Amino acid sequence: MTILWLKALHVFFMIAWMAGIFYLPRLFVYHAQTNEQVVKDQFKIMERRLWLFITPFALLTLVFGLIIMYLYGSDWLKVSAWIHAKLVIVALFYVYHIYLWHLVKVFAKDQNTHSPLFYRFLNEAPVLALLAIVLLAILKPF
Incomplete structure (x- = not known):
């Protein structure tokens, strides 16, 4: 398998993962806004299924990224400082992913204490982190 195929698969799984990463907190916004138990129960199902659906994409993103780094050597x-900055941001995305699972479990127990505004921020802030990753990977500024 050539390096371009590996990069293509890495980017594909990253895009699939990010789609879910951006949508899950949006579900939290709507979940936090509702007072109807039947609607809350539906959100619980959607949130759990979405997190479980995107987790393999997160793992495959990691696997292909590690293979690519291994092949580059x-x-x-050592000389690609930009990748170190990118890896720090990527590590934060994995921490964020795990935090989203924590929130899925909090909502599942009907123990949410955060406002819809909190989840709006949680939904929108990672966009800037993804922009930083893309800029680092494409521009390789240092």
């Missing part, structure tokens, strides 16, 4: 990794 340690010498490349």
Whole structure:
């Protein structure tokens, strides 16, 4: 498999993962706004299924990224400072992903204490992190 195929698969799974990462907190916004138990129960199902659906994409993004770095080698990794910055942001995305699972479980127990505004911020802030990753990967500024 050529490096371009690996990169294509890495980007594909990253896009699929990010689609879910951006949508799940939007579900939290709507969930936090409703007072009807039947609607809350429907959101619980949607949130859990979405998180479980996107988690393999997160893992495949990681696997293909690690393979790519391995193939480029340690010498490349040492001189490519931009990748270190990217990896820090990527690590934060995985922490964010795990935090979303925590929130799925909080909502499942009807124990949410955050406002819809909190979830709006949680929904929109990762866009800037993704922009930083894309800029680092494409521009390789340092």
